[in-house]
Ligand SMILES: [Ca+2]
């Protein structure tokens with residue numbers, strides 16, 4: 389019957405409109421609370437500068453080590469002549485070592501590839517003294533020290549590069565700017581294979597974040613480290629635009645630590661072959677506290693809300709959880725201004741509103757059917773094709789600040805061939821009061 393059919397049409401149309409409105413409501417709720425934006429930049433490693441007894445650090449064996457602590461093979465990370473050591477760092481509050489003219493090993497130690505006592509073939513280390521970086525390199529008993537200029541304890545991410553050339557010249561770059569130079573000793577500095585040692589659990593290792601021997605009175609690094617690349621060439625001899633994305637792998641990369649594992653104690657080596665694997669030695673409390681989302685890189689992942697059908701069970705939106713994970717909570721005491729103002733200004737396109745309601749032409753009235761007074765709004769289901777994440781790396785590094793003319797004072801006053809501060813802990817170690 390025409391009237392009966394018309395009634396059904398009216399009913400169905402009204403029902404469709406109701407369903408459409410309901411779907412639209414769900415869509416907007418889900419798009420509002422589905423966290424379409426997510427900041428991702430891998431992870432970094434957090435050191436606390438507090439624990440001793442072989443904890444709160446990363447230990448990277450320089451090769452296969454036998455039961456007596458001798459290297460029976462040498463891994464690529466055991467660099468011997470020219471090398472480049474580069475990484476990002478961001479300090480917390482605990483790096484308070486005073487000037488350390490007697491040696492890097494009295495500072496807050498970031499990298500320790502020391503040999504207890506004289507360096508044998510050689511040894512080296514990187515630390516913070518008086519808020520500046522220092523780099524020590526020794527060959528045999530020839531121990532020399534480079535003292536940087538730039539204050540790096542500002543709670544911002546900095547790209548650090550330490551470059552040693554074959555002629556012994558050492559250059560320190562902070563954010564691509566030359567921060568100090570040193571006429572270092574010439575000769576190989578790798579850890580000698582089959583060398584006997586009284587410190588089998590520390591000498592034949594590259595250690596990050598701590599003084600490897602836990603010598604009494606030592607200071608440790610308090611802060612973050614990310615994306616450390618070690619190369620067998622001198623990559624930089626003059627100021628450069630520091631990288632704003634994770635370091636690349638090439639044939640000269642002998643070790644690369646992304647620190648992107650995010651959990652556990654294995655520190656993977658992303659260099660070709662991946663032979664120089666390290667181990668996180670957590671401080672008391674476990675490994676999780678050492679993994680941080682605070683990195684120099686931010687990847688903005690943009691996803692469209694393709695899951696609008698996901699019902700929101702709670703009638704009251706409980707969107708108190710911020711979708712972007714905050715940095716390590718323990719660092720909140722350090723107010724860190726955003727180094728790159730454009731970070732927050734990055735326009736993020738909102739999800740494509742493909743969900744726009746499509747007007748559906750009203751059915752043609754037939755017979756005596758009750759005419760429709762207006763088009764019916766029917767929601768078109770959103771596309772089910774997931775949109776691929778768009779990754780945009782946004783550097784959090786300050787632009788270079790130093791003028792080349794300020795760099796001359798970077799030459800260490802202890803750049804003397806006969807300098808005596810050769811890791812003789814007993815004679816020159818800083819004694820805290
Ligand atoms: Ca990383």
Ligand SMILES: [Ca+2]
Nearest residue numbers: 503505506811
């Ligand atoms: Ca030494």
